[in-house]
Amino acid sequence: MNGQVLLRAENIHKSFSGVQVLKGVNLEIRAGEVHALMGENGAGKSTLIKIIMGVYPKDSGDIWVQGEKVEINSRQDAQRLGLAVIYQELSLIPTLTVMQNILLGQETQKAGLLDRRAMMRRVQELMDRFDLHLDPNEVVENLSIAQQQTVEILKSLTVDAPLIIMDEPTASLSASESERLFDIIDRLRSRGVGILYITHRLEEVRLLADRLTVLRDGENVAVVEKKDYDPQKIIRMMIGKEITTAADRVEMKRPSGPVGLSVRNLCRKGVFRDISFDAHHGEILGIGGLVGSGRTEVLRAIFGADRYDSGEITFDGKKIASTVSGNILKGFGLIPEDRRAQGFIPLQSIRKNVALTNYDLLSGALGLIRSGQESAMCDRAIRDLDIRPNLPSMPVINLSGGNQQKVVVGKWMARDLKVLLVDEPTAGIDVGVKEAIYQILESLAASGVIVIVVSSDLQELLRVSTRILVMREGRIFKEFCEGMITQEDILTAASGIDSSMEVSDE
Amino acid sequence: MNKNSRSQFLKSFQKPLILLAVMLVMVILQPQIFPTLNNMLSILYAVSIYGTMICGMIYAVLLGGIDLSVGPVAALSGAVTVLTIIAMGKTGASVIVGVFLGLLAGSAVGLVNGLIISYFNVPAFLITLSTQSIISGVAQLTTGNHTIAAMEPASFTYIGSGRLLGVPVPIYIMGIMMLLTYIILNKTVFGQRVYAVGGNRQAAQLSGVAVKRVSTMCYVLSSLMAALSGIVLASMNQQAIAKAATGYENDVLTAIVVGGTSLAGGEGSIQGALFGALLVGVLNNGMRLMGVPSTYHTLVKGIIIICAVAMDVYAKNKNSGLQRTRLTGWMKRAGKGKAS
Numbered sequence: 001m002n003g004q005v006l007l008r009a010e011n012i013h014k015s016f017s018g019v020q021v022l023k024g025v026n027l028e029i030r031a032g033e034v035h036a037l038m039g040e041n042g043a044g045k046s047t048l049i050k051i052i053m054g055v056y057p058k059d060s061g062d063i064w065v066q067g068e069k070v071e072i073n074s075r076q077d078a079q080r081l082g083l084a085v086i087y088q089e090l091s092l093i094p095t096l097t098v099m100q101n102i103l104l105g106q107e108t109q110k111a112g113l114l115d116r117r118a119m120m121r122r123v124q125e126l127m128d129r130f131d132l133h134l135d136p137n138e139v140v141e142n143l144s145i146a147q148q149q150t151v152e153i154l155k156s157l158t159v160d161a162p163l164i165i166m167d168e169p170t171a172s173l174s175a176s177e178s179e180r181l182f183d184i185i186d187r188l189r190s191r192g193v194g195i196l197y198i199t200h201r202l203e204e205v206r207l208l209a210d211r212l213t214v215l216r217d218g219e220n221v222a223v224v225e226k227k228d229y230d231p232q233k234i235i236r237m238m239i240g241k242e243i244t245t246a247a248d249r250v251e252m253k254r255p256s257g258p259v260g261l262s263v264r265n266l267c268r269k270g271v272f273r274d275i276s277f278d279a280h281h282g283e284i285l286g287i288g289g290l291v292g293s294g295r296t297e298v299l300r301a302i303f304g305a306d307r308y309d310s311g312e313i314t315f316d317g318k319k320i321a322s323t324v325s326g327n328i329l330k331g332f333g334l335i336p337e338d339r340r341a342q343g344f345i346p347l348q349s350i351r352k353n354v355a356l357t358n359y360d361l362l363s364g365a366l367g368l369i370r371s372g373q374e375s376a377m378c379d380r381a382i383r384d385l386d387i388r389p390n391l392p393s394m395p396v397i398n399l400s401g402g403n404q405q406k407v408v409v410g411k412w413m414a415r416d417l418k419v420l421l422v423d424e425p426t427a428g429i430d431v432g433v434k435e436a437i438y439q440i441l442e443s444l445a446a447s448g449v450i451v452i453v454v455s456s457d458l459q460e461l462l463r464v465s466t467r468i469l470v471m472r473e474g475r476i477f478k479e480f481c482e483g484m485i486t487q488e489d490i491l492t493a494a495s496g497i498d499s500s501m502e503v504s505d506e
Numbered sequence: 507m508n509k510n511s512r513s514q515f516l517k518s519f520q521k522p523l524i525l526l527a528v529m530l531v532m533v534i535l536q537p538q539i540f541p542t543l544n545n546m547l548s549i550l551y552a553v554s555i556y557g558t559m560i561c562g563m564i565y566a567v568l569l570g571g572i573d574l575s576v577g578p579v580a581a582l583s584g585a586v587t588v589l590t591i592i593a594m595g596k597t598g599a600s601v602i603v604g605v606f607l608g609l610l611a612g613s614a615v616g617l618v619n620g621l622i623i624s625y626f627n628v629p630a631f632l633i634t635l636s637t638q639s640i641i642s643g644v645a646q647l648t649t650g651n652h653t654i655a656a657m658e659p660a661s662f663t664y665i666g667s668g669r670l671l672g673v674p675v676p677i678y679i680m681g682i683m684m685l686l687t688y689i690i691l692n693k694t695v696f697g698q699r700v701y702a703v704g705g706n707r708q709a710a711q712l713s714g715v716a717v718k719r720v721s722t723m724c725y726v727l728s729s730l731m732a733a734l735s736g737i738v739l740a741s742m743n744q745q746a747i748a749k750a751a752t753g754y755e756n757d758v759l760t761a762i763v764v765g766g767t768s769l770a771g772g773e774g775s776i777q778g779a780l781f782g783a784l785l786v787g788v789l790n791n792g793m794r795l796m797g798v799p800s801t802y803h804t805l806v807k808g809i810i811i812i813c814a815v816a817m818d819v820y821a822k823n824k825n826s827g828l829q830r831t832r833l834t835g836w837m838k839r840a841g842k843g844k845a846s
Contacts, residue, residue: 305712325714334712342712345705347773356702357713359695367694411713 006194012061023218034195036205039215054078084156085165094141146177163194202495249484250462255280266311272474284451286465294474295454303334331418343408346397351378381410402433419450458487521781532792553787554676556757561683562731565724570771571630573728578641580736580751583608588656588746612733620725624718645748654746666741687776705772764814
C-alpha cells in the first residue's frame with residue numbers, strides 16, 4: 001500500500017477577479033509519506049489546499065485520488081474521498097465527548113436510536129489500529145490542545161486510505177506537545193496514511209518530511225527529496241532570488257538618536273523570556289520572526305495590555321506605566337494585529353473612532369465633549385491620512401480594510417505621540433494603501449517618534465525598518481543593525497539557522 | 507453613497523413615523539377621546555415610571571448586558587424611603603433624607619451587580635436574575651410583607667401625585683431624566699465609552715478605556731434610575747409594598763428593544779427607547795379606550811415586540827448587504843489593479 005499515489009493535482013490554475021494566484025501547480029502525495037508544502041505568505045499554499053478540499057472551485061487542472069479522476073465540489077466530496085484538513089484552529093465541538101466528536105455525522109443507529117456500544121467499539125478499534133489512545137468518554141473541552149488535535153486526527157482516520165492535510169499544526173503547541181505530534185505523525189506514516197504538512201518551520205520539515213514541494217508566486221519551484229534537503233537552498237527557493245540584486249538588499253543602520261524605550265530582561269512564563277533591547281528616538285525598529293514566536297505578546301506587554309512576570313521597561317529613563325491608559329497618557333500608541341477584533345468600534349463613526357483615545361484632550365467641564373474640537377480632530381485625520389470616503393459620520397465597518405487601518409492610525413496621530421507599537425500594519429490591505437501607511441510611519445519616525453513594527457511580511461519589514469530584531473521561540477535570536485541584508489537573512493534567522501551568533505545587547 | 511444617506515435618514519425617522527401612524531389610527535377610531543390633552547397626559551403619566559427606569563437600563567443594554575433586577579430595586583427603594591420618612595416623623599426634612607437613602611440603597615445593589623459582572627466576568631443575565639430574586643426577598647423583609655401607607659407629608663405625595671402647570675410631576679421627572687440621559691450618552695466622554703465598550707470591548711480596552719470601571723458604572727446608573735422610579739411609584743400609590751414594580755423589567759426591555767437598541771450592545775439611543783415606550787403607552791391606552799379586555803393587552807404587546815425585532819433583524823440583514831458591496835468593491839479594485 002505504501003508508495004501508491006493517494007492524490008495527484010496537475011496543472012491547477014486559479015485566479016481571483018483577474019489576479020492569477022495559482023499558475024499551473026502540481027502536487028503529488030503518496031500513501032505512507034509525509035509531504036511538506038512550503039512557501040512564503042501569498043505563495044498560494046492555502047488556495048491550493050482550499051481547492052483540494054472543495055472550498056474554492058478551480059479554474060482548470062485535474063485532480064486524481066487513488067488513480068481516479070475526481071471533481072471535488074464541496075467539503076462532503078472531499079471527506080468521502082478520504083481527504084481531511086486539520087487547521088490551526090480546531091473545529092471540534094467542545095461540549096461533546098471524544099467519541100461523539102470522532103463519529104460526528106457517522107453515528108451508528110439501531111432502530112432509530114444511537115447504538116452506543118457499536119460506536120464505542122468502532123472508536124476503540126480506530127484508537128488501537130493507530131495506537132492513539134484517549135478516553136472516548138472524556139468531554140473535549142477538558143483536553144489539552146495537543147489531545148484535541150489527536151481527536152481531530154482520529155476523526156479524519158475514520159475513512160479508508162486517508163490523506164491528512166495539516167496546516168501549521170505546531171503553531172499552538174508547546175515543544176513537548178510538538179514532539180508528541182511528530183511521534184503520532186511517524187505512526188500514521190508507518191500505517192500508510194498520507195500526510196501533507198504545511199509549515200514555515202524548516203527544522204520540522206527536516207525532521208518529518210519525506211519529500212517537499214516548494215511554491216512561489218503560484219508556481220512550483222521544485223520537489224525536493226529528503227536526501228537533497230538543504231535549508232539554505234530551500235529558503236532561496238521560497239524567496240526566489242538565486243543572486244540577490246542590490247535592490248533587494250536593504251541597509252541596516254545603527255540608530256543615531258538617543259535611547260528612548262529600554263526593555264530589560266522581560267519575561268513571561270511560557271511566552272517570552274530575556275527580552276532586552278533599546279529603541280532609539282527617530283528609528284523604526286522592525287521585529288521579525290515566525291507566527292507564535294512571541295512578538296505580539298512583547299508589544300502588548302510593553303503597552304500594558306498584558307502582564308509580564310519580571311523585567312523592566314523604561315522610557316527616557318523613567319519606568320513606564322503598567323496600564324494601557326497610563327501609557328497612552330505618556331504618549332504610547334498601539335496598532336493591534338487583528339484590526340477587526342481589536343482596532344476599531346465597527347458601528348461607530350470615523351469621528352468617534354478617531355476621538356476614542358483622545359478624550360483627555362477633548363473633554364471640558366463635567367466630562368462634556370468639546371464637539372467642535374472633536375470634529376476638527378476628525379477632519380484633520382481625514383485630510384492628513386486621506387481617509388476615503390471623507391465622511392466623518394460614516395461607520396468604520398463600512399470602510400475598506402485600508403481605510404479602516406487609517407482610522408486606527410488616525411486616533412494615535414492626533415496625540416503627542418512618543419512611541420508607536422505597530423503589529424502587522426498592512427495585513428489584508430491593498431498595495432496602494434500599504435505604501436501610504438509606510439510613509440506615515442516614516443514621517444512619524446522623522447519627527448522623533450519611536451516606531452516598533454512587528455511584521456510577518458518580510459518585504460514590508462525590510463521596506464520600513466532601519467534596524468531589525470528577529471525573535472524565535474520567545475527570545476530575541478538575532479539583531480541586524482548594520483550592513484546590507486535580504487529577506488533570506490531574516491528567514492534564516494527566524495528558522496533558527498545561524499552560525500554567527502551575535503545576539504544584541506549593547 | 508447617496509442611497510446610503512437616504513436610507514439612514516429614513517431609518518432615523520422610522521420610529522416617529524410608526525408612532526404617528528398608530529396615533530392617527532387612534533384619532534380616526536376614537537376622535538372624541540383620544541386626541542384630547544387629558545388623554546395625552548394620561549398616556550405620558552402611565553409611561554412615566556418605566557420611562558424613568560429606561561434611562562438606567564439603557565446603559566446596561568448598550569454594554570451588551572441586561573439588568574433584570576430593576577423591579578425589586580424600585581420596590582426596595584420605595585420601601586426604604588417610606589420607612590425612613592415614617593421613622594423620622596414625616597417632616598419635610600425626612601422626605602429629603604428618605605429619598606436620599608432610597609437612592610443610596612438602590613445604587614448599592616447596582617454597585618454589587620456591576621462589580622460582580624465586570625470584575626468576575628459573569629454574564630449580566632445570571633447575576634441580575636439572582637439579584638432580582640435576592641432583592642425581592644430583601645424588600646419583603648424590609649416591609650415585613652405589609653402594605654405601608656404613606657399619605658403624608660404632602661411634600662412626599664407631591665412627587666408622584668402632584669401637578670405643576672397642570673402636568674403631573676412624574677412626567678417632568680421622566681422628561682428631565684430622558685434629557686440627562688441624552689446628554690450623558692451623546693455629549694459626555696462617559697457616554698462615548700459606553701458605546702465603545704458595547705461596540706468592541708477589546709478595541710476599547712486597547713484604546714485606554716477603563717472597561718471594567720465603565721461597565722460597573724452602567725449598572726450603578728441602572729439601579730439608581732430604578733430606585734428613583736420606585737420612589738416616584740411609592741409616592742404615586744401613597745404606599746410601599748414589596749411587590750410594587752414586579753414585572754416592570756419586561757416593559758422597560760420592550761421599550762428599549764422596540765426603540766432599536768441592539769441587545770448585542772453598542773448600538774441604540776434613548777430617543778429610540780422613548781419612542782418605544784410611547785408606542786407601547788399609546789397602544790395600551792388605545793386598547794383601553796376601545797374596550798379591549800385587559801387580558802388581550804399582553805398578547806398584543808408580545809406580537810408588537812416580535813414585529814419590532816423582526817424589522818430590526820431585517821434592517822440589519824440589509825445592512826450586511828453593505829459588507830457584500832464592500833467585498834465586491836474590493837474585487838473590482840483588485841481587478842483594476844491588474845488591468846493597469
